[in-house]
Amino acid sequence: SLNPRLTVLESIVFGLKARGFAMSEGRTRAASMLRMVGLDPETFAQRYPHELSGGQRQRVNIARALTMGPRLVILDEAVSALDKSVEAQVLNLLRELKAKLELTYIFISHDLNVVQYVSDRVLVMYLGRPVEIGPVDAIYAAPKHPYTRALLASRPSHDPRRRVTVPPLSGDPPNPINPPSGCRFRTRCPFAEAVCAASEPSLLPRAPIGATRGHPVACHIHDAASGHSGAGRIAASGAQIGRSA
Structure with a gap:
């Protein structure tokens, strides 16, 4: 430049x-x-x-x-x-x-x-849409969105005894000119259901910047009112996707 x-x-x-x-x-x-x-x-x-x-x-x-x-x-x-x-x-x-x-x-x-x-704060995007935003420590220690979890899981291990043998994601990214309906990540998400194709998730909760309780994520499984089958369990237990869900 x-x-x-x-x-x-x-x-x-x-x-x-x-x-x-x-x-x-x-x-x-x-x-x-x-x-x-x-x-x-x-x-x-x-x-x-x-x-x-x-x-x-x-x-x-x-x-x-x-x-x-x-x-x-x-x-x-x-x-x-x-x-x-x-x-x-x-x-x-x-x-x-x-x-x-x-x-x-x-x-x-x-x-x-x-x-x-x-x-200090991280915004994770997929195919031009924000999927998760929050303090850097919260994002890296407890990622909520399946895409964020896959990103962090893709990092090579420093321990040769802990090799990554299964890719964290499968499939290719969709065409950004003609993205999928609803959640843009649903074509590669292991938790995708019909509601993910029907409507695009919003960043929830809508907490003010600097709030210490939770951080926003755009995923139906973290919205108790979305109709996703796993949303109720996640909301009730506070569990992370891929751990107890």
Whole structure:
């Protein structure tokens, strides 16, 4: 995403110039932000993207975004192309900047371990629809939706004696242009019933953000009024899908 014909300094100052900042002020802010992301301006300001490593380029991208003074930063697969050692450095940098600058991140990723490390709250989506949302500890310790459970079960075990021999999901994802009726996950869900095809589940309970009791999930089996055969047992016992249901 960096222009190969612009130096690091020019890339960072570009947005400030577009907003009407003087070049001298832009250079000062860019140099300050380079230091904040761990790059010495004297060494890196006049370099071009091809003269940087992957981790250094990502730091420049972070500096370029933060120089604009945002309150909210959207990071889409921000570390997916980096080596693991460099990924860890960038993630630690993001966490430090979040605390130092009082930032809010929307962090989009398919790496479940990265999501767990960087997030306070997690939103799980399937085929363009939210299926579960809640505090990161609650999602990872007690997932409610069958898709969330399958995602977490797909992570490789660190113990060679506990190998995953059965895939947590079967079948292919449906065509997003022509999704299934009702619950979009029903074609791959082992708990699907007629009600799942008839109506789309809502995120329930509709608790305010920060509530400590339960977290919202879009699944008929967690809605006592849905008509799903397992809904009554789950609501009465508080059990998790796949354990006692």
